[in-house]
Amino acid sequence: xxxxxxxxxxxxxxxxxxxxxxxxxxxxxxxxxxxxxxxxxxxxxxxxxxxxxxxxxxxxxxxxxxxxxxxxxxxxxxxxxxxxxxxxxxxxxxxxxxxxxxxxxxxxxxxxxxxxxxxxxxxxxxxxxxxxxxxxxxxxxxxxxxxxxxxxxxxxxxxxxxxxxxxxxxxxxxxxxxxxxxxxxxxxxxxxxxxxxxxxxxxxxxxxxxxxxxxxxxxxxxxxxxxxxxxxxxxxxxxxxxxxxxxxxxxxxxxxxxxxxxxxxxxxxxxxxxxxxxxxxxxxxxxxxxxxxxxxxxxxxxxxxxxxxxxxxxxxxxxxxxxxxxxxxxxxxxxxxxxxxxxxxxxxxxxxxxxxxxxxxxxxxxxxxxxxxxxxxxxxxxxxxxxxxxxxxxxxxxxxxxxxxxxxxxxxxxxxxxxxx
Amino acid sequence: xxxxxxxxxxxxxxxxxxxxxxxxxxxxxxxxxxxxxxxxxxxxxxxxxxxxxxxxxxxxxxxxxxxxxxxxxxxxxxxxxxxxxxxxxxxxxxxxxxxxxxxxxxxxxxxxxxxxxxxxx
Numbered sequence: 001x002x003x004x005x006x007x008x009x010x011x012x013x014x015x016x017x018x019x020x021x022x023x024x025x026x027x028x029x030x031x032x033x034x035x036x037x038x039x040x041x042x043x044x045x046x047x048x049x050x051x052x053x054x055x056x057x058x059x060x061x062x063x064x065x066x067x068x069x070x071x072x073x074x075x076x077x078x079x080x081x082x083x084x085x086x087x088x089x090x091x092x093x094x095x096x097x098x099x100x101x102x103x104x105x106x107x108x109x110x111x112x113x114x115x116x117x118x119x120x121x122x123x124x125x126x127x128x129x130x131x132x133x134x135x136x137x138x139x140x141x142x143x144x145x146x147x148x149x150x151x152x153x154x155x156x157x158x159x160x161x162x163x164x165x166x167x168x169x170x171x172x173x174x175x176x177x178x179x180x181x182x183x184x185x186x187x188x189x190x191x192x193x194x195x196x197x198x199x200x201x202x203x204x205x206x207x208x209x210x211x212x213x214x215x216x217x218x219x220x221x222x223x224x225x226x227x228x229x230x231x232x233x234x235x236x237x238x239x240x241x242x243x244x245x246x247x248x249x250x251x252x253x254x255x256x257x258x259x260x261x262x263x264x265x266x267x268x269x270x271x272x273x274x275x276x277x278x279x280x281x282x283x284x285x286x287x288x289x290x291x292x293x294x295x296x297x298x299x300x301x302x303x304x305x306x307x308x309x310x311x312x313x314x315x316x317x318x319x320x321x322x323x324x325x326x327x328x329x330x331x332x333x334x335x336x337x338x339x340x341x342x343x344x345x346x347x348x349x350x351x352x353x354x355x356x357x358x359x360x361x362x363x364x365x366x367x368x369x370x371x372x373x374x375x376x377x378x379x380x381x382x383x384x385x386x387x388x389x390x391x392x393x394x395x396x397x398x399x400x401x402x403x404x405x406x407x408x409x410x411x412x413x414x415x416x417x418x419x420x421x
Numbered sequence: 422x423x424x425x426x427x428x429x430x431x432x433x434x435x436x437x438x439x440x441x442x443x444x445x446x447x448x449x450x451x452x453x454x455x456x457x458x459x460x461x462x463x464x465x466x467x468x469x470x471x472x473x474x475x476x477x478x479x480x481x482x483x484x485x486x487x488x489x490x491x492x493x494x495x496x497x498x499x500x501x502x503x504x505x506x507x508x509x510x511x512x513x514x515x516x517x518x519x520x521x522x523x524x525x526x527x528x529x530x531x532x533x534x535x536x537x538x539x540x541x542x
Contacts, residue, residue, distance in 0.1 A: 037484070047490035047538065049472045061474055063490050063539035064520060147476050150488040175475065175506050195430040199471065202428065203499065388454070389434040 005029040005321045006314075007095055007109040009086050009262065012041020013303050014115035014294025014310040016069035021314030022113070023076050027321050031107070032073070032080035033097055039073065039080065040066030041117055043303065045144045048168055050195070054304035065303060089266040091287055110325060111289045111317040114263055114277065115310060118295040120165075121255040130217030130226070139165040139253035143172070152176055154249025158226055159183045160214050162190040162197070164301070166253020171200035173251075180204070181245050184212040184228045186235055189367050191255075191393040193301065214250070215242065223250055256299045266290070273343040274298040280332055281349040281358055282316040283309065289325055291317045298345050298361070301395050305361070309345075312359075328352070333414050340364040340371065340390070340418030349414055351405040358400045360416065364390045368418065373398055376415040377408045386421055422448070425466050431457040438462045470496035473505045474538070477524055478513040483542045489514065490538045491524045497531040504529035517542045 006022050008015045011034030019032050038044065043051070046062030053059055056068065073080065084099040095107040120138040137145075137153055143165060145151045155178050159166045162185040170180045183201060188211045190197055201208050209228065215237045216227040230241035258276040260268075269286035271278045276297040277285040284291050293313035294306040332348040341362040349358065360375075368390045375383035375398055382404045390396060398416065405411065422443055429436040434454065440462050441449040450462045464470075472495070476488040497505060508529040514522075518541045525535040 044539075047476055047492075048474050049492060059472070061490060061492055061538040067520060067540060147490060148486075148488060150476065150478060175473075175502070194428065194432070194435040197435075198428050198430045203471070203502075389432070 001094070001106045001108050003108045004031045005109070006031070006111045006113065006317050007093075007107055008032045008113045008115055009089070009095075010034060010041065010115040010117055010296070011036075011039040011080055011082075012115065012117050012294065013043055013066065013069065013306050014117065014296070014313075015041070015113070016066070016073055017307040017310035018113045018115055018291075018293055018314035018317070019078050019080075020069065020072045020076065021311040022318040023078055023314075025315045025318035025322075027318040030078050032078065033084045033086055033095070034080060034082050035085045037083055039070045039082070042140070045140070045147045046168075047147045048172075051303050054302065055307055062303075069307070086262060089262050089290075091267050093289060110321045111291065113310075113313050113317050114260075114268075114285070114290065114292040114296050115294050115313075116259045116262065116296045118256040118258045118299055120252070121257055123252060126160075126252070126254060128214050128217060131220055133217070133219040133221055133223045135219070135223035135248055136217070136250045136252065139163070139169045139251045142169050142249075142251050146172055146176060152178065154178065154247075156247045157181065157249045157251060158214070158228070158245050158247045159251045159253060161185060161253035161255070162192045162208060162210075163253040163255065164192045164196050166251060167192045167196040167200040169251055169253070170206050171204060174204045174206070178249075180206050181247060182206070182228065183208045184214060185210050186213040186231055187211070189391060189393075193393065213237065217250065223248060226250055256295065258296045258299065260296060263292070263296070268292075271298075271343060271347065274345070276345075278347045279345060280330075281346045281354045282320075283313040283346065284316065284320070289317075289320050291320075298343070298363075301393065305395065305397075308359070309361075333411060335360065336413065336415040337362070338415060338417040340366075340368055341396070341416055344416060349400075351408070351411055354400065354402070354405055356402045359397050360400060361395055361397045362416065363392055363395055364418065365392060367391045370421045371418050372421050374417045374419055375400065376413070376417065377404060377411055378413055380408070387418075390418075427462055427465055429453060429458045429461055431455070431461055440466045442466060469499040471499050471502060472496050473502055473535075475506060475509060475535075477509055479516050479518060479541055480513055482516045486516070486541045489518045489524075489541045491535050492538050493528060493531070493533045494536050495533055497529075497533050501529050501531050505531065505535065509535055 043062035043066035051065040088096040229237040277292045291313040293310035438452040474492040522537045528535040
């Protein structure tokens with residue numbers, strides 16, 4: 001069995017940033033395992049611009065953003081294996097993986113960083129009635145076909161769901177000559193970024209129907225059309241509002257799910273809201289020495305924040321290895337939430353291990369206007385920030401500092417509360 | 422007098438902005454809640470621009486790649502988006518391609534080059 005200090009599962013944006021940060025923190029014996037034929041993950045097919053504004057202060061496309069990090073990995077000569085599928089992770093940190101060159105093999109790691117990303121929710125999860133013809137794709141599959149394989153999935157398109165990938169694909173398919181007839185969104189608001197609604201739909205006159213969903217799919221071999229109807233406040237279709245659209249393609253952009261089969265198999269505790277591991281301030285899961293970052297932990301809007309989070313996970317994994325896997329007695333305080341947040345990452349904080357600065361990220365459950373985000377350490381309010389608007393589609397964050405914790409040596413409770421402005 | 426309605430992209434608030442124009446000049450901006458909204462609305466009605474991204478075919482790739490992604494090196498007038506796409510239709514470039522290589526110079530007469538955004542060997 002081969003031994004590595006830190007093994008990173010997945011070579012997308014999170015895995016690359018984690019590897020570089022772990023290396024720079026002094027741990028040189030790092031290995032990245034990637035199932036695709038190249039590093040960079042989903043960024044390779046995200047050819048649109050808008051990446052890197054926070055990290056590099058310039059607007060890059062997905063492949064350009066990935067290349068910046070891949071170069072950092074290759075400059076440091078960090079080891080990676082491509083076309084390698086991880087089959088199993090054991091609680092003792094034994095990784096079972098396979099590829100064509102090495103066959104089936106095992107690696108003993110001192111620390112593991114989970115950076116497997118997420119995948120798209122599929123039609124099966126939606127219970128749309130109708131036939132099951134060809135021509136129904138997830139938006140990400142269509143993105144790969146158009147941008148990587150150079151193949152157009154269809155010409156007459158209906159899109160269900162207004163997630164960012166769906167919006168981006170509405171524009172992409174339009175530019176490549178397809179007619180995108182409508183984007184239907186079951187919620188009364190879009191889950192996508194405003195900028196994408198304007199630049200991907202409004203620019204091309206593509207209608208966005210909020211509180212609408214697909215209620216029927218027609219066509220036996222290939223989809224020939226679908227029916228869209230308005231929904232009431234319980235998301236039930238309203239009879240009499242049905243509208244028929246002829247189409248040869250239906251794209252689904254209906255949410256992303258962190259990919260945690262390996263984590264679950266290992267026995268890592270998962271959070272029911274995020275579907276990602278429950279982590280502490282070190283982004284460490286319920287198994288000591290196993291860390292998580294990026295979309296496998298909770299789905300992000302911006303890759304910049306994935307990189308930032310993964311760098312923290314990389315540094316923390318390096319510190320764990322440097323300490324010989326010995327952890328001081330932990331004093332994990334759960335982060336309580338009230339008035340809006342659905343979850344927080346991290347879910348618990350040990351003030352001693354919080355570092356100089358700790359970013360806590362969360363999402364709210366609905367559109368909220370004229371509110372404020374407040375953090376209470378015991379009964380003292382240490383953060384108060386006005387938020388004119390918050391929406392489920394845009395991740396929120398608060399920054400906690402060493403100085404805040406130092407003023408509360410016997411801290412018992414940490415609370416993040418959304419209150420009136 | 423002409424009125425234009427816009428959605429601001431500055432933040433998730435997405436203010437609905439109404440711009441009043443006369444002879445191509447902005448007379449009034451209403452509905453924005455901050456200075457960024459005002460600036461966005463004025464640019465958007467007088468000189469809207471976009472970066473255009475796409476992909477073109479490659480040949481001779483050692484890795485079996487069939488496309489390389491590309492973008493306009495800087496933003497171009499919004500009205501030229503489709504002209505840019507038409508101008509690169511059918512283009513096929515030889516490998517290797519490096520980030521920044523010119524795929525099509527002065528695309529659609531915009532004075533801006535279409536450049537590769539990926540290394541393809």
